[in-house]
Every structure is written in C-alpha cells, then in structure tokens.
Amino acid sequence: MATGRTHRPATRSRGIPEATVARLPLYLRALTALSERSVPTVSSEELAAAAGVNSAKLRKDFSYLGSYGTRGVGYDVEYLVYQISRELGLTQDWPVVIVGIGNLGAALANYGGFASRGFRVAALIDADPAMAGKPVAGIAVQHTDELEKIITDNGVSIGVIATPAGAAQQVCDRLVAAGVTSILNFAPTVLTVPDGVDVRKVDLSIELQILAFHEQRKAGEGTEAEVEQAAASVRTPVSRTDAGSEGGRQQGPDGDVPAVMPA
Numbered sequence: 001m002a003t004g005r006t007h008r009p010a011t012r013s014r015g016i017p018e019a020t021v022a023r024l025p026l027y028l029r030a031l032t033a034l035s036e037r038s039v040p041t042v043s044s045e046e047l048a049a050a051a052g053v054n055s056a057k058l059r060k061d062f063s064y065l066g067s068y069g070t071r072g073v074g075y076d077v078e079y080l081v082y083q084i085s086r087e088l089g090l091t092q093d094w095p096v097v098i099v100g101i102g103n104l105g106a107a108l109a110n111y112g113g114f115a116s117r118g119f120r121v122a123a124l125i126d127a128d129p130a131m132a133g134k135p136v137a138g139i140a141v142q143h144t145d146e147l148e149k150i151i152t153d154n155g156v157s158i159g160v161i162a163t164p165a166g167a168a169q170q171v172c173d174r175l176v177a178a179g180v181t182s183i184l185n186f187a188p189t190v191l192t193v194p195d196g197v198d199v200r201k202v203d204l205s206i207e208l209q210i211l212a213f214h215e216q217r218k219a220g221e222g223t224e225a226e227v228e229q230a231a232a233s234v235r236t237p238v239s240r241t242d243a244g245s246e247g248g249r250q251q252g253p254d255g256d257v258p259a260v261m262p263a
Contacts, residue, residue: 016087020061026051027058028084034077043074090118095154097180099171100163101126101141104186108162109137122154127167144171151178158182165189 030050034042044062048055062068062075065083069075085091096114098105101124109124124141126132132143142150150156159175161168161183168187175183182198185191191199 016064020064021088023051023053023057023061024084024088026053027061028081028088028090031077031081031084035081039077041074042077044069047075085118088118092118094119094158095122095156096120096158096160097123097125097147097150097154097156097175098160098162099125099144099147099175100161100167100187101131101136102162102164105160105162106136108160108186109139119158122156123150125150127163144174147171147174148178151175151180156180158184160184160186161191162186 027047030047031042033050034047042050044055044059048058051058059068062080065087067075067080067083082091096119098108098121101109105124105126109121114121121137121139124136124139125144125147126141127144129143131141134141151159157180159180159182161171161175163171165188168185168189169191172183172185172191172193176193176197181196183191183193183200185199185201186203188203188205190201193199
C-alpha cells in the first residue's frame, strides 16, 4: 500500500492555484453527497450552489483539472469524485499521527471521517506517562519519547498538533526533524517551520471571534436603523394646520420655522 512519504499530490506540479486547491475539498464533499444518492450527473450551477461558490468560478477551477463537462448533460459525478480525489492525493493511504491526546486530541482520534477520506491514524502520542497504553478510539496512546521511531516506522508525513500552546513549537520541531512535511495545527499559537514544510492552522477561538464580530455588526445595523427611523420622524415637517400656541411652528425673523430644527 502506498504511503504519504513516497507519494506527493500532483497539484503543485500541474500549476493549480492555491485558491483552487482550497476549494477542491468543497467540491469533493458536495460530489460525495451526490454519489451517495446515486446521482449520475450534475450541472455546474447545481454543484456550485451545493459547494457554496459561483458557477463561473467552479468551471474555471475544473478547467485546471482538464474537466469541462458535457453541454446539456453536465459533469459525471463519479468521474469528478475520482479526479478530485486523485488531485488531492486521496487515492492513496496517508498515515497521520496526532500529538496531544487531551479532550481535543481524543475527539480528533474518534472522528470517523479520516478513514473514508484517505487518512489513517497511525499513532496517538502524548507527553503524559499516565496516558501511555490507554486506548483511545481503539488505538493505544504512546509516549512522546517514541515520536521519532513512530514516524519512521509508519512512514508518516502528516502530523496533527493538539497540544497546549506552550508545547506546540517543540513538538513541531521534533516532527519536522523526524521527516514530517505537513502539519495541521490546532494549538493556539503560530508555528515556525523551515521551507518545504506546510502548516495549516485551525484556531476555533479565532473563528468564534470572527462570528462575534458579525453578530455585533448585525446588532449595530439594527440600532442604526432605529436611530435613522427616529431621526426621520424628527425631520418630518409639521403642516401649517397643526400649528398653534404649542404647535409645530414658531415665528422667526424669516417667517415660520419648525419648532424643532432638524440637524
């Protein structure tokens, strides 16, 4: 069985833009759902809507793969699943190690989507001696002292860091020194890596902060609308028929003026 160390994805050598690569998993997820429902073909408009992009961008992305669909028919779902999976390197086995088996690391270990998407959790590693040997998701946790040997024995090129922030850089350095060239970082810190090593960062707190920004903005827009409505009612002129001793108008040097001047 092929391993991640000896086979690399073809996307970079084929000159596929990074923005397109980032959207390929979205297309694959939508196509997989169609395949599971035995849908044979899909139009660019339908697939774009399912993936959350516009159809022109989808067609451009697929042109990099050499896939243009058939006019009046659309795209063959099964072929696209294979084609995108091949470009993403998912038609082979990618052994992965997860370092840091706390609540998050254990949740990742129990995630059932890895195996179905071409990733095999080869090992779970933790610095706590009390964790050594304990089964998580059917895999015995191993101590960090064994990290380099585990990576070598399993041909691992992808590492997942789910440690506390303070330990993440040291773990990263050891992974890279042992031959890992791609890292998925869940630790709330920025990692420094040499050229040739790819890092993808997943920071849940940042994502929540971005959502909080949008929530505040939506609330602010509601407040602004209320202020604007109140200001509009103040600016509405009072008709002369409503003027009286306490009416809407006063006599000024230049004639009638509103009792409350608009800003």
